[in-house]
Amino acid sequence: MRIDNLQYANWSEKIFREMRAGGVDAVHVTIAYHENFRETVLNIEQWNRWFEQYPDLILKGRWASDVALARATNRTAIFFGFQNPSPIEDDIGLVEVLHDLGARFMQLSYNNQSLLATGCYEAEDPGITRMGREVIAEMNRVGMVIDMSHSADRSTIEAAEMSRRPIAITHANPHAWAPALRNKRDEVIRAVTDKGGMLGFSLYPHHLKDKSACTLEGFCQMIADAAALYGAEHLGIGSDLCQDQPDSVVEWMRVGRWTKKIDYGEGSAAAPGFPPMPDWFRDNRDFGNLEEGLTKVGMSANEVAGIIGGNWHRFYADSFTPEVTG
C-alpha cells in the first residue's frame, strides 16, 4: 500500500494514470490555499467532475477503508485537505460542514498569522488563539486532522498538546538535516510524534539538503535517522509534489490576496518559480525508488511498508471518524 499524504498538482488524466502506474493507492490533495468557503466548494465541485469523468482511475476518499477499496479496484483514493484555515472563514460550524464534504486535513496557519495559529514566517509566535482552541476541539470532535506543516514552532507544540487526538505535519523535513525555515526542529517533531502524531517527509526541493541535487541515499538516510529518533511508525511521505503547475501557482501559494507585493517565500527574486524535482522523484511513478532507497539504507521491510503507506493508513483509520464520546 502506497500513500502520498500531500500533493498539489495541476490535475489531469495523465497524472491520475501516473498514480496508478506508481501504485499510489491514496493521495491527500490540497484543495485550498487561500480560498474562502464558497471558493473551496467550487474546488470540490471541480473534483466531483473529475470523479465523474475518471471513475476507473480515482475515487473520493472519505474513510481509511476507501484506501483498501481503491487498491482492490486499481484506483487511487483522493482525500481533501486545506493548507490554511481560510475555508472555514470565521465560522466554526464550517468545520463539520467541510468534514461532511470530505475535508480530512486542515493546516491551522499557512506561513502567516491566521485566526487560529501563527505561521512559520512571522517574527513572533503568540501560540494558539482563542478561536484556535475552539477549532482544535471541533476538529477533534468531527474527525478532521490538525496539520501544522506551515505553522510556527510554539503554535505547533501547543496544538499537539491541546489536541485530544494525534496531529500531523504532513509535509516537512527535519531542520537539522536541511535548515529551511519550513523544516521542523527536533522539539517540534517530538511534540507531535510523542503524542502519536505523524511526520510526512517532503520532496519539495526547497525542503531538501542540496535542494534539487539532493541524493536518494541522503534523503533515505535522513528518514532512517528520523526513525531512530522518533519511531518509524510515526513517519510517512507527504511529497508536496506540485507537478505541471505554472509558476503563477507558486505565487498564489505565497501571496494569496494578503499583499500587493511579491513575496518569494522559500524562493528568491533570482529563482521565483517551482524548483526542478530531484531526478529520482519526478512524479507518482517514482514511489518504487523510495522503497528501494529505504531498503538500501537498512530499514526493515516492515518499516519501509509503514513509511510508504501503512502508517498513514493506520493514522487515517484513527483520525477521520467522529470522536467517540460517552
Place this chain on the structure above:
Amino acid sequence: MRIDNLQYANWSEKIFREMRAGGVDAVHVTIAYHENFRETVLNIEQWNRWFEQYPDLILKGRWASDVALARATNRTAIFFGFQNPSPIEDDIGLVEVLHDLGARFMQLSYNNQSLLATGCYEAEDPGITRMGREVIAEMNRVGMVIDMSHSADRSTIEAAEMSRRPIAITHANPHAWAPALRNKRDEVIRAVTDKGGMLGFSLYPHHLKDKSACTLEGFCQMIADAAALYGAEHLGIGSDLCQDQPDSVVEWMRVGRWTKKIDYGEGSAAAPGFPPMPDWFRDNRDFGNLEEGLTKVGMSANEVAGIIGGNWHRFYADSFTPEVTG
C-alpha cells in the same frame, strides 16, 4: 414505522420530544425556502448543533437505513429538503455538494417561476427550463428527489416524464377534494404516481376541505378514495406542520425577497397568519389519530402501515443513493 415527509416547525427540544411521543421515526424537514447556498449552509450548521445537543432524540438522516436506526434507538431521523431551488443558485455543481451535506428533496419551484420550473401561482407555465432539464438529470444521478409540491401543472407533468427516477409531491391534496390552487389535479397526480412517484397528504388547513374545520373522517375518506384511484402504495403523509412558528415566517415563505409588497398566498388580508390546525392533528403526537381514522374508513392494516410510513421508507430506499450506471 411512522414518517412525516414535510414539516417546517420552529424546532425545539419540546417538538423533538413530541416526535418521540408520537412514534415518528423520520421527518423530512424544510431547511430552505428562499435561502441562497451560504444561507442554507448556515441552516445546516444550526441543525448540526441540534444533532449535537439532542443526540438522544434526533439523528441526521442520510439513507433509508437511518430510519430503522432511529426506530431501534428511539429517536427520529431528520432528512433535509428545500422548498425552492434557491440553495443551488445558478450552479449545477451544488446539487451534488448539497446531497453530500444531506439534502434529499428539492422543489423545482416555489409558487413563482424559478430557474428550473414554473410555480403554481404564475399565470403561464412554459414547462421545465433548459437548466431544469440538466438539474433533473443531475438530481437523478446523485439521489436527490424532485419535489413538485408548489409547482405548476405542466412543469410537474414534464418533470415526472423527464425524470429517470420517480418524483414526489411531498405535501398537497387532490384538487377535486379541496380546490386550493396548491392542490393537485387528477392528471398531475397520475403523472407522478404512474411512474412510481409519491403523493404526501398535507394537513395544512388551507389544503383541507373546510380548512381548520375539516374532519378526520373526511380527510381519511379522501385518502381512501385516492388509494382507489392511484394505488395506496404511492401515498404517504407530508403534514406541512409549521408548529410554533410566528406569523412572520409564513410571510417569509410567501414573500421571500422577491417583492416589496405583501403577498398573502393562500391566506388573505383578513387572515394573513398561520391558520389553526384541525383539533385531531395538532402536532406529532397525533399520528395515532391518522392511523385510527384510516382504519375506520376501511383501509387494510397493510395499506395503513404503508401510508403512515412504509411507503415513504421504500421510496427513500429507492431514491437517496446515487444512480447505478453502467
